[in-house]
Amino acid sequence: MADTPLSESAAIAVIREMLSAPAPALEVGVGDDAAVFHFAGGSIILTVDSIYEGIHFTLDTCGLADIGWKAMAASVSDIAAMGGQPLCALMSVAFGAPPTEDEVRALLGGALEMSGSCNCSIIGGDICRSSSGLGVSVTVAGTPHAYGPVLRSGAREGDIIGVTGTLGDSAGGLYVLKSGHPDLRAKFPALVDAHLRPESRIPAGEILASCGASAMEDVSDGLAADLVHICQESDVGCEIYSEAIPLSGELRALANEARCDPLQWALAGGEDYELVFTAPEERFSKALSSLAEREAPATRIGVVAHASKGTRLIAPDGRAESLEGLGYDHFLK
Amino acid sequence: MADTPLSESAAIAVIREMLSAPAPALEVGVGDDAAVFHFAGGSIILTVDSIYEGIHFTLDTCGLADIGWKAMAASVSDIAAMGGQPLCALMSVAFGAPPTEDEVRALLGGALEMSGSCNCSIIGGDICRSSSGLGVSVTVAGTPHAYGPVLRSGAREGDIIGVTGTLGDSAGGLYVLKSGHPDLRAKFPALVDAHLRPESRIPAGEILASCGASAMEDVSDGLAADLVHICQESDVGCEIYSEAIPLSGELRALANEARCDPLQWALAGGEDYELVFTAPEERFSKALSSLAEREAPATRIGVVAHASKGTRLIAPDGRAESLEGLGYDHFLK
Numbered sequence: 001m002a003d004t005p006l007s008e009s010a011a012i013a014v015i016r017e018m019l020s021a022p023a024p025a026l027e028v029g030v031g032d033d034a035a036v037f038h039f040a041g042g043s044i045i046l047t048v049d050s051i052y053e054g055i056h057f058t059l060d061t062c063g064l065a066d067i068g069w070k071a072m073a074a075s076v077s078d079i080a081a082m083g084g085q086p087l088c089a090l091m092s093v094a095f096g097a098p099p100t101e102d103e104v105r106a107l108l109g110g111a112l113e114m115s116g117s118c119n120c121s122i123i124g125g126d127i128c129r130s131s132s133g134l135g136v137s138v139t140v141a142g143t144p145h146a147y148g149p150v151l152r153s154g155a156r157e158g159d160i161i162g163v164t165g166t167l168g169d170s171a172g173g174l175y176v177l178k179s180g181h182p183d184l185r186a187k188f189p190a191l192v193d194a195h196l197r198p199e200s201r202i203p204a205g206e207i208l209a210s211c212g213a214s215a216m217e218d219v220s221d222g223l224a225a226d227l228v229h230i231c232q233e234s235d236v237g238c239e240i241y242s243e244a245i246p247l248s249g250e251l252r253a254l255a256n257e258a259r260c261d262p263l264q265w266a267l268a269g270g271e272d273y274e275l276v277f278t279a280p281e282e283r284f285s286k287a288l289s290s291l292a293e294r295e296a297p298a299t300r301i302g303v304v305a306h307a308s309k310g311t312r313l314i315a316p317d318g319r320a321e322s323l324e325g326l327g328y329d330h331f332l333k
Numbered sequence: 334m335a336d337t338p339l340s341e342s343a344a345i346a347v348i349r350e351m352l353s354a355p356a357p358a359l360e361v362g363v364g365d366d367a368a369v370f371h372f373a374g375g376s377i378i379l380t381v382d383s384i385y386e387g388i389h390f391t392l393d394t395c396g397l398a399d400i401g402w403k404a405m406a407a408s409v410s411d412i413a414a415m416g417g418q419p420l421c422a423l424m425s426v427a428f429g430a431p432p433t434e435d436e437v438r439a440l441l442g443g444a445l446e447m448s449g450s451c452n453c454s455i456i457g458g459d460i461c462r463s464s465s466g467l468g469v470s471v472t473v474a475g476t477p478h479a480y481g482p483v484l485r486s487g488a489r490e491g492d493i494i495g496v497t498g499t500l501g502d503s504a505g506g507l508y509v510l511k512s513g514h515p516d517l518r519a520k521f522p523a524l525v526d527a528h529l530r531p532e533s534r535i536p537a538g539e540i541l542a543s544c545g546a547s548a549m550e551d552v553s554d555g556l557a558a559d560l561v562h563i564c565q566e567s568d569v570g571c572e573i574y575s576e577a578i579p580l581s582g583e584l585r586a587l588a589n590e591a592r593c594d595p596l597q598w599a600l601a602g603g604e605d606y607e608l609v610f611t612a613p614e615e616r617f618s619k620a621l622s623s624l625a626e627r628e629a630p631a632t633r634i635g636v637v638a639h640a641s642k643g644t645r646l647i648a649p650d651g652r653a654e655s656l657e658g659l660g661y662d663h664f665l666k
Contacts, residue, residue: 008662027376031566032485033414033550034380036477041374043360046457047367048381048423048472054464055427081366090381092470094388098664124379128663130468131387137425137470139381144369152365217366233364329341330461331431 002105005098011127014104018112023088023121035124037088037141044087045142045149047078053096053133055330061177064103066196068110070271071136073198074220076118077273079142080201081218082149083209086120092137094130111138118200145209150277155215155234159304160284164204164274164296166248167223168262169194171269175258190250198273204296208277211287216277222268225327226276228311234278237309240302240323243316267313267326278304335438338431344460347437351445356421356454368457370421370474377420378475378482380411386429386466388663394510397436399529401443403604404469406531407553409451410606412475413534414551415482416542419453425470427463444471451533478542483610488548488567492611492637495621497537497629499581500556501595502527504602508591523583531606537629541610544620549610555601558660559609561644567611570642573635573656576649600646600659611637 006014016030023029028036051057051071062070072089079086091111099107108122115122120140155161173195176184185192201218208216215234217226223245231238247262255262266272277298279287284300291298305312311323339347349363356362361369384390384404395403405422412419424444432440441455448455453473488494506528509517518525534551541549548567550559556578564571580595588595599605608631612620617633624631638645644656 006664008664011664028482028484032482033411034378034417034475034482036376036378036415036482039372039374039377041372043369044372044377044474045367045369046421046423046472046474048425048457048470049459050425050427050461050468050470052427052461052463052468055462078366082369084367088379090379090472092381092383094383094385094468095664124381126382128383128385129388130385130466132465133463135383135385135427135463135468137381137383139379139423139472141377141379141474142367149361149365149367149369151361331339331341331344331428 002101005100006104008127011099011104014101015108018108019122023123026121026123029123035090037123043144045079045082045084045144047075048137048139049074049078050135050137052135062196064106065110067134067136068107069114069197071138072111072114073200073273075138075140076120076200076202077218077220079140080205081216081275083145083205083216084142084149085202086118086140086142088121088123088141089115090139091122091125093127094135096130096133118202145206147209150209150213150216152215152217152230152233155230155236155278155304157236157304157306159214159278159280160300161238161240161278161302161304162284162288162298162300163246163276164201164291164298166246166251167219167272167274168251168265168269169248170198170271171265172251172254176254188250188254190248191254198271201273201275203294204275204291207290207294208275208287211279211290212283213277213279213287216275219272219274219276220270222270222327223276224267224323228323228327230278231311235307237305237307238302238311239305240313242313244299244301246299335434338433339437341460344432344437347434348441351441352455356456359454359456363457368423370456376477378412378415378417378477380408381470381472382407382411383468383470385468395529397439398443400467400469401440402447402530404471405444405447406533406606408471408473409453409533409535410551410553412473413538414549414608416478416538416549417475417482418535419451419473419475421454421456421474422448423472424455424458426460427468429463429466451535478539480542483542483546483549485548485550485563485566488563488569488611488637490569490637490639492547492613493617493633494571494573494611494635494637495617495631495633496579496607496609497534497624497631498607499579499584500552500605500607501584501598501602502581503531503604504598505584505587509587521583521587523581524587531604534606534608536627537608537624540623540627541608541620544612544623545616546610546612546620549608552605552607552609553603555603555660556609557600557656561656561660563611564644568640570638570640571635571644572638573646575646577632577634579632
């Protein structure tokens with residue numbers, strides 16, 4: 001009876017069956033008080049990220065499998081942002097109402113699809129009720145690159161700033177989904193996919209770490225906010241050229257049709273999970289070549305400046321605008 | 334202006350200041366994409382537990398500091414239930430509305446007080462909005478005892494069943510808080526404290542692991558549900574004597590006054606975070622002595638039986654009742 005609400009123990013039985021595949025280094029999996037895994041020793045990266053119904057997603061634009069995927073991708077992306085490799089994950093799910101077996105299978109199935117794509121095993125977690133709406137919190141443990149984790153604080157004046165992939169696609173996809181027009185959805189499939197099934201940039205992060213990137217972060221709150229984080233942590237400023245910010249053909253076409261500014265989606269949309277990074281000129285060029293060889297193109301978008309210059313977005317006509325306040329802040333409207 | 338709602342970045346600045354104390358083995362703390370800590374190698378226990386407003390607490394019975402404490406205690410308790418030691422924690426908080434500085438300080442302050450009491454450092458986490466109500470999810474990483482983690486699956490027929498401390502106090506405390514009577518609160522302070530500030534049984538868990546307990550779990554869903562977990566995982570049954578279940582004097586007095594059955598609070602109340610464990614007779618006696626020496630008394634409550642006997646609660650008149658269905662299930666009413 002896959003569409004009858006489950007008891008907690010029945011839901012755990014479904015989850016346990018879905019997580020029964022052997023995971024490397026796993027010593028104790030689902031069914032005990034906690035998971036136990038073996039680690040040879042060294043540095044461990046630990047991160048948690050959460051998404052909530054009504055804030056990060058609504059069930060009319062995202063399916064449960066998409067939500068499982070997105071929750072996993074958001075946390076895995078934090079490991080990518082340090083140039084690391086994910087090891088294993090815990091998933092904590094609060095259901096607004098007792099879920100059916102189909103719902104549990106969809107949510108966890110999406111998460112497993114995403115975690116499997118980057119060799120990350122889901123080894124445990126917890127489920128409970130929330131008083132309203134679905135909440136998913138994913139913890140990921142990983143290991144840094146042999147050269148050490150790439151931090152936000154390492155950018156130096158004169159470093160070049162780059163970003164992987166294209167930006168704003170996720171925000172464009174959300175615009176399409178919110179519009180509710182099936183025509184629009186059929187016309188812009190890559191944008192919808194970027195929103196519902198964001199890729200992890202684990203391989204790009206590893207290449208950037210091995211090429212000696214000086215600072216790195218994932219684009220989760222929009223390029224503006226995330227670049228401001230790097231500048232604040234590194235005590236530097238920056239100059240970004242608006243024309244250099246990589247936008248996809250689909251995003252430009254949608255913006256044209258919707259009479260929107262695609263740059264705003266790139267700067268403030270968030271959830272792109274691309275990597276914004278800095279590196280001294282020579283290393284930067286090497287990184288761009290290495291990324292291109294691995295079919296993970298990146299783009300030069302600006303330079304790191306002295307802190308006194310602030311964080312500036314330069315328009316084609318030379319006018320400058322501060323990046324601060326352009327990104328997403330959960331507690332501001 | 335400690336009572337003005339904060340922006341996300343201002344809230345993070347407060348959290349960062351509060352978490353600035355040096356933590357052992359910490360390599361990267363708050364302010365980057367993820368936390369990084371050093372681990373010498375071996376087994377790592379990883380667990381997550383979440384509490385939600387309206388389900389696990391309401392703000393009229395719990396202060397924010399209590400909620401921070403309880404969220405941390407619930408996850409640390411999973412480490413205790415394996416006989417392990419906590420290393421570090423991540424805290425993921427969803428606020429129903431932008432919090433004030435005082436609110437952030439209260440919540441995190443309670444969590445820090447609890448984590449400090451068991452040498453667990455809070456090294457990172459995330460904050461975001463929820464569409465309704467406060468949600469706190471805590472991940473804890475820890476290490477098992479040198480003899481290995483004590484699992485739920487090791488109970489054998491003939492083992493003795495014991496439990497630390499007294500049971501039902503947290504449920505009694507909740508009854509007092511829900512009543513809203515200040516007189517009742519003044520009369521039963523230990524029950525209220527057991528509900529708002531549950532202790533971690535890390536030291537008791539370690540003693541039990543070193544004495545060779547065969548199975549262990551923390552009492553989070555009520556003795557009935559948690560003992561059923563052990564029996565299911567170990568493929569055994571059990572006999573528990575209702576008169577042997579340890580109840581505090583305050584709980585008996587409250588039950589008398591409220592005309593409630595204190596045993597129901599012990600069996601189905603949950604959130605006691607005591608440890609229920611099994612061990613062969615000789616080891617069991619040794620464990621009880623060791624616990625008593627360390628002022629962590631435990632009580633013998635029954636024996637492990639063959640699976641065919643089921644999980645039975647025996648009344649003083651010899652009548653038996655199944656433990657199944659007596660505990661808390663998040664998805665059943």
